Amino acid sequence: MHEAAPVLQEFPLLFLVPLLPLIGAVWNGVMGKTMQRRFGHAAIHLPAILLPAGSFVISLWAFLTLADAPHGTSMYNHLWTWLPVGTLQAEAAFLMDRLSGVMALVVTFVGTLIHVYSTGYMKDEPAYWRFFAYLNLFMFAMLTLVLGDNFLLMFVGWEGVGLCSYLLISFWWRDREKAVAGMKAFVVNRIGDLGFSLGVFLLFWGLLTTPASPAPAKAHGEFRHAPAAAQEAPEATLATSIAFREVEQILEDPVKRDRIVNRDILGVGLMTLVCLLLFVGATGKSAQIPLYVWLPDAMAGPTPVSALIHAATMVTAGVYMVARLHFLFTLSPVAMTVVATVGALTALFAATIGLFQYDIKKVLAYSTVSQLGFMFVAVGVGAYWVAIFHLMTHAFFKACLFLGSGSVIMGCHHEQDMRKMGGLRKLMPITAVTYFISCAAIAGFPFFSGFFSKDEILWKAFDSGNMLLPGGGVILWAVTAIAALGTSFYMFRSYYMTFSGEYRGAAAAHGHDASAVAHDPHGVAYDSAHGAVHGAPPADPHGHDSHGHHGAHLPVESPAAMTGVLAVLGGLALVGGYVGLPLLWGLPNAFEAWLEPIFAGTAERVTSAGFGHGAEWGLMGFSIIVAFGGFFAARVLYKDGRSPIPARLLASPSPLVQATHRTIFNKYYVDELYGVVFVKGSLVLSRGLAIWDTRVIDGAVNLAGTIGRGFGFLQGAIDRLFVDGMVELVAKVVEAAGAKIRRIQTGHIQAYVQGLALGALALVALAYLLAW
Amino acid sequence: MDLTTNSLLLTWTVFTPFLGLTAILALLALRPALRLSQRAMDEASRGIGMIAALVAMGLSIALWVDFDAGTSNLQFIHRFVWMKAWNIEFFVGVDGLSLSMVILTAFVFLAGAIASLPWLGKLDSHHPHFSGKRVPGYWILFLLLETGVFGTFASQDFFLFYVFWEVMLLPMYFLIGIWGAPSRKDPDGRTRGGPYAAIKFFLYTLAGSVLMLLALIAIYYASGPATLADGTQGPHTFNLVHLTAQAKAGVFTGAAAILGVPFVHLVFIGLFLGFAIKVPMFPFHTWLPDAHVDAPTPISVILAGILLKTGMYGMFRFNMQIFPTGLAWASWAIGIIAVINIVYGAFVCMAQKDLKKLIAYSSVSHMGFCLLGLAAMTPTAVSGSIFQMVGHGIVSPMLFLIAGVVYDRAHTRDIEGFGGLAQKMPEYTAITGFAFMASLGLPGLAGFVGEVLVFLGAFAAQDGIFRVLVAISALSVIITAGYYLWTMQRIFLGPFNHRWDHLWDMNWRERITLYPLAFVTVLLGVYPAPVLDMVRETVNTLVASLPTGL
Amino acid sequence: MQSNLLAIGPELALTATVLLVLIADLMVGDRAARRPLLATLAFVGLGFAAAHFAVLPDGGPSAFDGMVSGDGLGRFFRGLFLVAAFFGVAFGALSDEIPVRRFGEFTILLLSTTLGMCFLVSAQNLLMIVLALELTSLPSYILAGFRRGDRRSSEAALKYVLYGAAASGLMLYGFSLLYGMAGTLDLTKVGPALNALAVNGSVAVRAGIAVAALLAMVGYGYKIAAVPFHQWAPDVYEGAPTPVTAFLSVGPKAAGVAALIRFVVVGFGASVATPPAGGLPWPILLGILAMATMTIGNLAAIPQDNVKRLLAYSSIAHAGYLLMGVAVGTPEAIQAVAVYLPIYLLMNLGAFLVVLAVRAKTGSETFAAYRGLGTRSPLLAVCLAIFLFSLTGVPPFAGFIGKFYLFAAVLQARTPFFYVLALVGVLNSVVSLFYYARLVKAVFLEGSPAGAPVVAVPFAVTLLLIVLAIPTLLLGVWWSPLAELAARAAGIAG
Incomplete structure (x- = not known):
């Protein structure tokens, strides 16, 4: 409004910002093990550090270009159309404006530094390559989140960082606690993601179905089918785009804005609902009430991971998202x-x-x-x-x-x-x-x-x-x-x-278990699990042979x-x-x-x-x-x-x-509460449904089979017994009459013939009934 | 639309596997004369089977190359009168929907064929591999199945479709029954195992298809006159193009009611049930876990990868294309069942202890998305549904191959019995994690695209109930994440269970099957346009015929 | 007169063959070549009889003052019976249940039955029908008890005789009532006369007509083993020698169906398209019989452990499917029945041939003998599977085409009752799969019992199997010629 319309300035190298770490991740993920064995750690961390550093350089370059450009300009890099379907056109495109520029710089800068730090912290880790592959993958996902040009692309990064968080928290997967912590992080994040995606769906639907201009003949709340509407009047709806800038542009028009702001769904303002759902996503990613529970557990990951993901970058994604979508949130007080x-x-x-x-x-x-x-x-x-x-x-x-x-x-x-x-x-x-x-x-x-x-x-x-x-x-x-x-x-x-x-480390070594077990189960589990299963060389920072070493040497400054x-x-x-x-x-x-x-x-x-x-x-x-x-x-x-x-x-x-x-x-026992209500609840529900499925639904099928078989057996038995029963009856009657007629084979036959006559009779009766 | 024969390429694709099986049969007949040893016969069968699968793949790619995505008209038409008396034609042709399925078929069968080979790596010498059992018979049935599936997707004549549809049944029955798990008693004393699963599958699907048969006959008699391939006029028709045109002209909506139910509704239900059993739709899904669990790996792959899609395909081709008003009438009910499929399936997954059973139920859940997309009837949702078919067609084979990898080694699939396998099988762990992520719909992989399109499209459906349905079914993303990660955790993470010291990591046969699938999963995740472009015009045509503005 | 004799040319040829075989049987004595010789003689005779159809004019005249019809229906079925007889003789020649010494006797009886069947299907006179029926029945009683020393066989024969006698009696009684009311024995005139009577008559008259017609129905019901007149069938089929069972389950059954068509459809003109004939709702009546027959037949087949008995029940079920067609009664339905029967003949005979071959090696007819047959005798097993799946009615086997024609005819009736009938019919196909697949499962999916013999199949059996199996497959994808023949057969109803 008071600015010129956003200008997109092509910055063809922007895609490299996320891509470089991805290359690092793929390279180390596929080749890392071999490279590490052949050439040592440097072969792993050199690409792993240099590629994000390259991202930083390109980000900086783009940032400076942005600084030189007039206000309202954004660096833009369109790659391909990702989801071209129906009314939806989701682009695979990156966009750096002033906001994402700041984020990208922070992420690449801090990220690169933490990569450097990790070379020291993780130096004794056997799966060094894997760690750096994950870290690089995280950088890719985070930068996609930051630079993505539309909701869906942001969501790619959004889920991607969740995945990396899972991988990195569970990095020492031999320890069950850590593996579970990773799982918890991912699942809790997914709850948030559910809110986020529903928010996006609702927004998209709102934009798609809100008429841009007053619809003359249509009653309120009735919307034509999307394609039909699109064919009749190309600009009948507010937007079919899910790019941030386009949505923002539309909402800058007061008429259109009022149209969507005034829409209610189930008595709640549409925009309020959209924003609240999006915010649920933010609470998941950024560890806010009520979805914060995963973050403390996420500390099970290696410390550089905690620094990078669970402090500096990923967890701030929720904040970034709300800021990114300020044009939506401000519409809903x-x-x-x-x-x-x-x-x-x-x-x-x-x-x-x-x-x-x-x-x-x-x-x-x-x-x-x-x-x-x-x-x-x-x-x-x-x-x-x-x-x-x-x-x-x-x-x-x-x-x-x-x-x-x-x-x-x-x-x-x-x-x-x-x-x-x-x-x-x-x-x-x-x-x-x-x-x-x-x-x-x-x-x-x-x-x-x-x-x-x-x-x-x-x-x-x-x-x-x-x-x-x-x-x-x-x-x-x-x-x-x-x-x-x-x-x-x-x-x-x-x-x-x-x-x-x-x-106090040396003194504490003796009373280690006594004092720590009660209050810090994580630490103990960590120690014992690593001591027991890791089996790495003594110098390995994650497994030490015995607690006796505590007193043997004092802490020294890190490399x-x-x-x-x-x-x-x-x-x-x-x-x-x-x-x-x-x-x-x-x-x-x-x-x-x-x-x-x-x-x-x-x-x-x-x-x-x-x-x-x-x-x-x-x-x-x-x-x-x-x-x-x-x-x-x-x-x-x-x-x-x-x-x-x-x-x-x-x-x-x-x-x-x-x-x-x-x-x-005990953190207000929220974890325990969630554990009982949600985790146990869904487990119980799932077991119940599984039993229902095998016993009742499948049981019904098998029962039908059994009944059919039983009926068939009965029928076959009748075919035999009907006759034999008759035979018995006839024989008894005959014997009772005093006649000394031995039952001969024809005895069977008499019964047969009786059956025949009965059948005929039944037929007549049936016909008689039908004749009415 | 021009319906004259213009290419034999499709017919060749359909019957290439059939030629392969004829070759094996011929070899079998000539075996005494050629003095082939058992071993030579086996190897020859495998060779012929592989060649046939490869050639079919090549031909389907040729179809793709020559395909014009800019139209929803049928292409590669081959048409002649088959049975004059019933106006039945041999009529094959593809539009975008069919072609996408044909290519998927070729791909999945190729993967299945490779997975049926016993060599290319270490094998467990103590446990005979299924692939060594009655090899020629296996390949004959395998190829027959492939022809059946190809034909199902390519047929544009209802009768022909039905014949191919049923042709799929028999080989499947034997493949599960003979090469699947042997009969056993479950803890409750009930008989389970390959033979049980096979007959259950057969009975279930036959029950569905006889209903379809009745619907087929009813449709035939309700249809109007149409021109046959030889230019003569027939009083009724099985020709899908004609049927669609007649439906549009109101022939079926005007047909007399049956048993007091409008013709369209009753026929719709008959067809729908037939297809729904194959999808499988709740509550007709219970054959699936049994069939999957006891089928040999490649057959599970084919079953999940492509056979389930024949049900969805049928719904699109018949329920949607010919009876759009019926679909509009039933859409909310289908939507509700779809959501049950999705959420219920996901919950039941979580309680499973058998890895294959878990994956089987996940198919129930994921096919629910396809149903939801169908019911929502928007172009986005329908495209999403078709994409989900393709996506699931790539991802679920991976999952079953993965289940096969560990089963071939450990001879158990009990999730609880493993633990820490990542130590012994890192590569396997990685690919499993990848497949799980793809299946739980991680963005950037194929599973996501279908899900998100279905959701977005269904959210924009006319009927407000779909927004509620989407909200409920979206819950499944959490549950899905939960059960996959929990499975991951139980099998691969945590302390290593030394019982599995003898396991070994992936062999080359497994790599050759899994990596291409993984590659396609990524490719379609980041660049789904080839599939979406292929089906776009078809979807538009399908959706355009749906009634709007209820 | 000449044309009259030409009309029963095939029958004359058959009679001649019977006599020739009788003479030859007495002449050849106990020679090794006895079986092939007599069989060849029978084949030649059958061939000669069949050759008459080439010169018989299509839709030829009725002979003997309309007692024997020369129409398409008769022509088609007579041809079919000759084929059935051919296989019957061939089976007998291959079976060890028919001693060489008595093979001539077997052939004579079988051909006599066939002769009766031929007359039965073309008979248009009530008396002629009764005679033909008896000619069909009497030799088959003896055939059923052919294994004299075998208690089961003898008992089967006795049951068959008494059941048959009672049924014939009731039928004859019904016929005499009909004659009394219509005043004619000519079937083509009985129907119209009764219709006229029913329209004008009192309730008592109509009840009389109904009772008469239904008593007559008993005879037909017995012949085709329809519920509730089926009880003899399982015992007889199980007890009789396998070649006889095979023949009985297709030949006389087909004859019964054809005769029923002639009686109900031609005689009374009953079909869904016309008003109730003779005051009786034939379509619904027959439809209910069809439902009961197929359902009970199929259900009772499920628990059977003896394959022959299983096939007996299966053939009862198939009688139910056929009755659906008779119930509809339209030309299309008659055509459907005419398409179904030859296919049924192929697949049912095929199944019995396998039973025969297995019995020859193992001496057993129970499931146990079939376990693992897939490995012991792949050809036999594969053919059995083809026949069984064809009996189920799944594409691409011929059985499907038969069912398709039948269901199409039923649905074309377009009345609520027939929609339900069609539904019951298709669901019965599913039920039938259950027991057919059980046998297939035993053959392919279960291991051989220890010490089970490898079933080596004699060349002649292989040949016959292939002769039966190939059309079972081919007719599933190409059935035009059969459909055309059947359409000509159905021309009578048009």
Whole structure:
């Protein structure tokens, strides 16, 4: 409207962005085993790193071209028509606009770094080739998701990342727990995918059946059959396209927009339903309530995977999708409110669970869930650019945190329980520093990257005028602010438990089982399973011969490939926020300016509650207090492991404390609930149906056969017995009469003849009846 | 439409396998004279069978090359009067729908033929392989079956269609009965095994086809006069093109009601039941798990890959093409049954412990999508349905081949009894994972395209009930993912079960069958246009004849 | 007069053959060549009889004042009977159940039966019908009890005789009533006379007509072994020597059907297309009989363990299918019956030939003898499968064509009753598959019992098998000539 119509500029190399990692995946997947055996690890990771790096370079190139081009231009690369059928034309085409450009850069950049990191982390893995093949495949799927030009192509990536997530979580498939975790991730994601696809179907149907111009003779709600309608009037419906930009363009026309917005289906606004269904997809992929349960379990995968997929990229796909489809979501205030509310609740909910975890990766997992909640608050209130901004900074610091935890875990011989760490700051200085920087970033220390993005989210939530909640955006702000406090606390808790004080690994080795089993079944299962079945050489990071080794050597800093990556990401966690400085400070906000054209179309419907600069300053101050508050609390309680308060608190006999702790520690028993209701439920249902199928349905068939056979047997028997029975009867009668006539063979025959006569009689009777 | 004979290529395709079986028969008859040893006879049969399957594949590709996708008219027509008295013609020809099925047939049979070979890799010497049993007979029946299937798809005369349709039955009966699993008692003391499954299959399908026979005769008598291939005029006709034209002119809607039921409805039901049993449609599906479980691998492959499609094909060709009003009348009911097929099948899958049975039930579930597409009656849904037929025709053979791989080695298919096989059979694990993903409809693979088109198309159906049906049937994507991944988990992942130390990874015969199928799965997933283009005009013509604006 | 004699030329030839064989039988004595000699003589005679059809004018005149019709129906069926007789003699020559010494006797009886059948089908006079029926029956009683020493055979014969006698008696009684009411023995006049009587007559008269006609029906029902007059059939078929069973299950049955057509359709002019003849709803009556016959025949066949008995029930079921055609009564239906019977003859004789061959080697007729036959004697097994599937009525075998014609005729009747009849008919095909396939299963899908002999098939049997099997296959895809012959046979009803 206020921009020129989108211009597609051909960028013929764009397809290489997803394709290069795919080539890597196929190459390593097919040839990797041989290459690894012949030429060692370098033969695996060189292509595996260089190809995504190539993607990054091309992305950057496209990005810079985009930056040079006028507003509203997109880089476009059409390959072929994928689904040409009926009214549907789904193209295999990639499109990079300002939004997907940012995403593509983040994904390729962080992704490439994590590939590099993995060369260190996975160096003793026998299936090194497989790991990199999967990682590359993931890059392909993620980039398809980001750059896909239409809903269906996005869905390809959407499901593709789910698959890769499954493969990578179950990477150490010999451990049943891990395999199950992968399965859980995939299935839960599929629930989300179901919502997503139904949303797309509904949208497509809505566009297809909403008349673009008033239909003169047709009653409301009656729509002609698609092809017939298309033949009669080519522009009878809003759209037959499922390309994002075309749908967006159509909805920019107020008349057409009103037509579709005013449509109801089952009493619910069509757009609301579409958006809510799409959002179900987002909750699956981005681990929001109620589908977040897979993400903590997904930590079973190798740590680089957690960093790449379950922190930096894949899980943000839901946020990206909502931002991508802002032109739909802004049409439905209800959906917006739901998105923001779910986000806020998830942020708080996950943060509370994070408070009590001992597994360092679990802490980070819940923190991720929580942070994703923040992002959904942002998209929910219409602050799309802020969500993407936080997505980006989160990618930096959370990747850094995860990789840092990976470094720690590797250093501690695959110990994940923070109670058996401690004192690592001296032993692993680079890891410790980068981890601290990232903690500060995520907690929102001023001038760290997270500060800018998170503070902006809180402010936008506070100031939102779109929320249909009582209290408007303020209530969202309150919830997220508490979550932010929790975040700051548990992140520094993890830092102090891990890095401060003395190393507890050696001491803990003896009491390992006693202390850990009760609270962290995953860690134990991990250890024992690997020790038992992996059977890899002692140096193998995933299997160690005995717990006695714990005390034998102290943790050492990880190799350069890992610390280098940590340094880069730590640096970005520190400075990455400067691209989006607050306008409040009078500084240029490059990030918002960059994305502004994308979201400009919806800007007018995203309203402010009208709070002034004063309020914004105040909130910023409050945020800082929150960040430091959490920090100091954690420092007091957990620094050097000296404070007796946590232990005393946990040992408190008060039932309230105990019950609360147990509930939260056990993640509110949601997993158990789902396990009973859905998993057990469907298993019971499936068994019941299977029994029904064999016993009743198949049974009916067999029964029909049995009855037929039985009847046949009876008939055959009658043919024999009828006669013989008659014979007996005749014989008896004759004998009773006193006649000494021996029954001769003709006795049979008399009966036969009687049968004959009876048959004739029956026939006469039948004819008589019929004659009437 | 010009219906004069213009090519013999199709006829050659149809009868190439028949020539092959004649050759084997001739060799059998001459065996004493030629003094062939048993072994030589076996090898010769295999050779002839393979050659016939290959030539048929080549000919069907030739058909594809020469096919003009820009029209829905029949092509490669070969037509002459067969039985003047009944105005029966030998009339073969293909449109996009037929051709797609003919090519699929050739492909699946080729895969089946390769899978019937015993060599090209390590074999279990302790357990005789089915492919060593009565080899000439096997190949004779195999080729007869192929001709039957080709003929079914190529026939454009109802009587001819019926004959080919029934020709498929007998070889299938023997192939399952003789070369399938031997008879055994199940835990409940009921007799199961190849012979049981074979007779069940036979009885079930015959029950369906006799209903079809009645419908066929009724249609014949209701039809109007038509010109035969020799230019003479007959009072009635079996010619599908004429029947379609007459249907459009209202000949059947005007026909007298039977037993108080409108002619079109009754005939529609008769035909539909005949086809539905083959699809198989709930509640007529219970022959399928038995037949699949006890059939030898290649026959399962053919059964799932192509025989189930003959049912769907029949529905399109007859129920939709000739009786569009009947379809419109029954569409919601078919839609509901389709959803039962999809969801029920998926749930029942989850409870299965026998790998083959699981795959068999998954076919029930996946064929439900085809039914749903048919019932929805939109071009997108119909294209999706046909594509699903092709997609399932590629993917389900993979699944059955996969089940065969492990069965050939372990002599069990009990999912619970495995565990950690990925350690011993990594390549097999990978291809299984691939096939499972294809079957659960992962985007980018063939299974997805059909599903998504059916869903999209059905969602846009006129009848609002279809949106509800899509929503319910979409649940199956979760359940499907659940049972496949759970199966994956139970067979391949977790700690290795050392009971299976003696297993070995894939051999070349298995690779030769599986990789081409996998390749096509990917190809059709990313570039489905060849199939969609091929059927587009046919679909448009079919859908255009459906009543709109109810 | 000359033309009259020409009209019964085949019968005359047959009579001559019977006499010649009798004489030859007395002359040749116990020589090795006895069997081939007598058989050849019979074949030549049959051939000579058949040759008459070449010179007999089509739709020829009725002979002997209309007592013997020279129409197409008779012509067609007489030809068929000669074929049946040919196979009957051939089977007898190949079977060890017919001792060499008594082969002449067998041939004479068989040919006499055939002679009776020929007369039966062309008889147009009530008295003539009774005579022909008796001529058909009496020799077949002896044939059924041909194995004198065998208790089952003797018992079968006795049952057959008594059942037959009673049936003939009832029939004769019915005929006399008909004669009394119509005042004529000429079948072509009986029908119209009764129709006229029924239209004007009182309830009592109509009831009388019905009783008379139905009593007559008993005789026909007995001859074709239709329910409820079928009870003799399983015992007789099981007890009689296999060649006799084979012959009885096709020859006299076909004759009975043809005679029934003549009685009901020609005589009473009954068909779905015409109003009830003689006050009786023939189509529905016969339709119900058809349903009962096929259903009971098929169901009772399911549990049988003796293959001969199984085939006996199967032939009862086939009588039911044939009755469907008679019930419809239109020219198309008659044509359908005429198409069905030759095909039935081929496949049923074929099945019995296999039974004969198996019995010759194993001495048994139970399923056990058939287990694993597929490996022991592939040719026999494959042919058996062809015959059985053809009997089931699946394409591409000839049996399907027969059924197709029948069902088409039934559906063409276009009344609710006949739609139901057609449905029952096709469902019966499915039921029949159950037991035919059970036998096929034993042959192919089950292993041979330990020590089961390899069934080597004599050359002559092989030849006959092929002679029967090839048309069973060919007629499934090319049946024009047969259909044309059958259409000419049905010309009478038009």
